[in-house]
């Protein structure tokens with residue numbers, strides 16, 4: 001854009017100031033049973049409505065033009081669900097029985113209307129236009145350009161969460177106990193982190209800004225940065241535990257992955273559930289069980305994990321260690337490091353066999369000389385031809 005054109009544009013914008021938000025009065029309701037009912041932003045870039053994720057399952061969501069959801073109120077509802085902007089100023093999701101499933105907690109706080117901005121932000125405001133509540137301050141699994149993701153905020157998807165830690169690091173965590181991705185930048189070298197924020201620029205650059213950095217510290221470029229027009233880029237924590245930048249052309253309803261925090265999906269802790277083994281079929285991650293001694297918890301969904309056909313407790317004195325070549329049981333910080341030993345492969349196998357709480361073990365063949373014993377109730381495996389390590393999982397001997 002030339003400077004001349006830009007000036008002209010600013011001139012136009014000054015003289016023809018277009019309202020940038022659509023007002024939603026108190027006392028109105030959206031019903032899941034009439035999903036084509038919507039509240040739209042002024043230029044219809046974003047709208048709020050019930051969308052159906054599977055038969056008789058609905059979510060009250062803000063969607064981008066074309067139907068890509070970017071924020072969701074509470075949980076799933078059935079066709080009796082409704083989203084109310086109550087006369088007392090609360091935004092509330094109810095199910096068919098009238099029970100409250102989610103509430104903005106803004107009753108009697110002076111809210112006099114809601115607005116949906118063309119940026120995708122839903123706000124609850126007072127008569128004096130003071131923002132009492134904003135979807136940008138209460139994100140679900142997505143961050144939009146112009147949304148300010150500050151220290152202490154969290155995105156969630158199932159058991160996974162993404163947070164901007166006080167240390168200045170960005171972290172992906174499983175069940176608030178295992179950090180499987182941790183991006184450290186140099187913020188600790190600088191002052192007051194509480195004023196820092198993670199921002200996805202509209203052109204597709206994800207960076208962290210704080211008052212002492214002018215250009216921000218770049219976390220990632222989307223592969224299509226600065227390309228195309230009328231494209232929305234957004235950052236989403238997906239239900240598979242990966243954090244991705246997507247782009248979506250207006251009205252298309254389709255999304256394209258432009259960056260993923262964890263490039264190897266099998267390194268996402270818990271992706272294949274407890275005792276599940278992640279591997280690749282071509283470029284697709286698949287979830288299998290360690291051996292015939294195991295079965296999927298849910299035959300239709302490998303990600304739910306595996307269980308032993310015969311539990312260890314049911315074969316006292318007869319347990320054995322099943323060997324898995326080219327496999328690791330994922331071990332990340334916050335798991336018990338006291339279960340790490342400098343021992344060779346045979347001792348690694350034997351130590352697990354004789355220790356009742358041990359369910360699996362990995363002897364790393366990466367030069368570290370380490371052996372991990374897995375005693376936690378949840379183990380997550382990865383098997384693939386490029387993995388040098390050998391793992392063992394405890395099974396009942398008579399099964400083999």
Ligand SMILES: *[C@@H]1O[C@H](CO)[C@@H](O)[C@H](O)[C@H]1NC(C)=O
Pocket residue numbers: 036037
């Ligand atoms: C909404 O959908 C129903 C049936 O799906 C249809 O009868 C109705 O005309 C639609 N209303 C609008 C405003 O599009």
Ligand SMILES: *[C@@H]1O[C@H](CO)[C@@H](O)[C@H](O)[C@H]1NC(C)=O
Pocket residue numbers: 110111112127
């Ligand atoms: C907001 O203003 C309108 C009209 O000025 C008034 O009727 C209403 O009571 C006000 N609401 C609140 C919550 O102050």
Ligand SMILES: *[C@@H]1O[C@H](CO)[C@@H](O)[C@H](O)[C@H]1NC(C)=O
Pocket residue numbers: 175377378
């Ligand atoms: C997640 O953590 C909670 C609390 O520590 C625990 O009770 C639960 O079993 C864990 N979930 C899984 C799938 O291990």
Ligand SMILES: *[C@@H]1O[C@H](CO)[C@@H](O)[C@H](O)[C@H]1NC(C)=O
Pocket residue numbers: 184185186217
């Ligand atoms: C962190 O700071 C060091 C020294 O100032 C610098 O060499 C390094 O490139 C920085 N790393 C990042 C990710 O900015």
Ligand SMILES: *[C@@H]1O[C@H](CO)[C@@H](O)[C@H](O)[C@H]1NC(C)=O
Pocket residue numbers: 148150194195196197
């Ligand atoms: C983002 O949040 C920080 C910290 O709360 C604040 O200083 C900054 O003004 C915010 N920026 C925007 C654009 O809202």
Ligand SMILES: *[C@@H]1O[C@H](CO)[C@@H](O)[C@H](O)[C@H]1NC(C)=O
Pocket residue numbers: 281286
């Ligand atoms: C691997 O992919 C092929 C081709 O898509 C498919 O036929 C096969 O069932 C897949 N194998 C597994 C174990 O998913």
Ligand SMILES: *[C@@H]1O[C@H](CO)[C@@H](O)[C@H](O)[C@H]1NC(C)=O
Pocket residue numbers: 314315316317318397398
């Ligand atoms: C142990 O396994 C052997 C076969 O390997 C079987 O004959 C025996 O009954 C098993 N003992 C127990 C206690 O399950």
